[in-house]
Amino acid sequence: MFVTEQDYKVVIGEQALKVISQISNENRENAETEAVEEIAAYLRPKYDTEAVFGAAGKQRNKLVVMYTCDIAIYHMAASAPQKMGMEIRKERYERAVKWLEGVQAGKIVPDLPLAIGENGEPVGIPMVYGCQKKLKHNW
Numbered sequence: 001m002f003v004t005e006q007d008y009k010v011v012i013g014e015q016a017l018k019v020i021s022q023i024s025n026e027n028r029e030n031a032e033t034e035a036v037e038e039i040a041a042y043l044r045p046k047y048d049t050e051a052v053f054g055a056a057g058k059q060r061n062k063l064v065v066m067y068t069c070d071i072a073i074y075h076m077a078a079s080a081p082q083k084m085g086m087e088i089r090k091e092r093y094e095r096a097v098k099w100l101e102g103v104q105a106g107k108i109v110p111d112l113p114l115a116i117g118e119n120g121e122p123v124g125i126p127m128v129y130g131c132q133k134k135l136k137h138n139w
Helices: 014-020 025-043 049-054 062-078 086-105
Strands: none
Touching: 014 062, 025 049, 025 062, 025 086, 062 086
8 A cells, every 4th residue: 555554653643543443454445545546636637646656665755645644544533433533634634635726726736746648748737828810000
């Protein structure tokens, strides 16, 4: 997986993670898969998500790792009994989504590999060019 158990220590304690995941690796893996797909949906138009989530170790973008953990924990907390700790999880989830929306809008530019089209050019970079019609001032 893209996220390791060590990565969660930045955003949640070890015991709290066990409680939220209900000590089930399957729950955690499902939440991680959902989080990766949710993030990829924001990044896919411009960035090479296979390269982003295929990276390992220190090659991974730390912000993407942290937000993946936040979103995965949010999904796990939603299924926890009595929605334990949901306020902080919802706040961190909303912050992650706000960051992703900023990336999608082009206001935030993370250090991620760009998606490359068949012609070898980066895709998804909005660039409008052209000119106006030539004016003829012949009176």
